Amino acid sequence: MTSLPQDPPSAISEDDRETAVQRLQGAYTEGHISHEEMVERLHQALTAKTHSELATALASLPEQNAGTTSTIAAVSGRIQRRGAWRVPRILRVESALGRVHLDLSRAVIEHPVVDIELRLGTGRASITVPRDAIVDVEGLRTGWKDPLYKTRRRSRPRGPRIRISGTMGLGRLKIRHARLSRADIAIATREP
Template identity: 45%
Template structure:
């Protein structure tokens, strides 16, 4: 312990490729939604890509709104299909869904609205298909 009664701090944590990719994705989303200008994105992108530690990365993302983790949906139906209806302005992510037989059927919206809910679908579907549709109203 040091004189202030706290544990001594270790070396700063280095930024991983995954952390950097997440930061680049957040910047891209903020730009696509019109929350930052091209010039801001360019400057912040440079800061993110050259950051070595989390202390360097934090200030580059501080001006962005908090990222919401989204609504998780976990599926394990075994056999048979599943149908999910999501809100009209929702963004659906199926990257964490593992399928054995057929890929999920989902058409992304051509012009997604900013600020809609984010739904993350994960799990395993063995024999069947997941159909995702956006509500009409």
Template identity: 40%
Template sequence: MSRVSDLDRDRAVTLVQQAYAVGRLDQAELEARLERALTAVSPGDLAPVVADLPGDEPVRLETVGGRVTRTGDWQVPQRLRVESEYGSVRLDLSRAHVPYGQVDIELRLAYGRALIILPAGATANADGVRSEWGRVICRAAGSPRHGGPHVRVTGELPYGRLVIRTRR
């Protein structure tokens, strides 16, 4: 039996809190769903907590050998999944609109490389990235701070390379 990860549990709690904040849930439903989310053991326990809530699907960007580039003034989604077999990824958040306190980026790069550029005051954590022969370099502060977004990067880069840095 697979177990629920802390990341999945945190995501469910965030969705429930957002639904309450916009009036989709009342106080009693909020409390009941939070209790179920925080005590969930398996994915089957967690799924009904968020099944009817919007916003759980990530924005997906995919390429085989091309480039995925987002720069300038673009809207950063709360959850982003980027997949590339051989291509390169450049996500420049330094001038982008980041309306969330935390952004989750999942990378699936077999042989590709990724560069994530953070805005001033942002932090990042790449502890959730698994690499076999590739490299993961994070030159940004790792602990979330008040005032700037926190970018949490997860995924797999068997032979790929990831660099996270702030804007120069």
């Protein structure tokens, strides 16, 4: 009898590794694991090559905090977030008829990766991301027009990764990077 070839184990991404490190650090901070156990598990997570090896490092940890996922929903009207608001790890935005505006330029982003899941019917949507953010729109399906987004040219990506996924019906998504404020320009142009 011939055995079927098995799929090779899938390699983990840097995002997966960063999320695992954050979970381990959080578990230590909350007192779920000792310092020695955290150090050992961090080593496992940082040297893991496959998802099963990474899962071993995370075994027996408490489930992720439910506060890391949030949903904003409206049937019609405007959904808007701006200023210094705390961005959850996963943000679901659902709107049948209204406009959506998310401004993350001054938001508190505590996660290296933020997933924004859009479920939009009609209406426009705009998302302003931090200047140094990395944006991924590969998981977004649009029914009418492609998103308007111009990738920034930069030498070193240092900001959070913003992954935008979901579906949009008849609206259009516009994504832009935040501009420098006057204070930032003044600091950047000062001579040493």
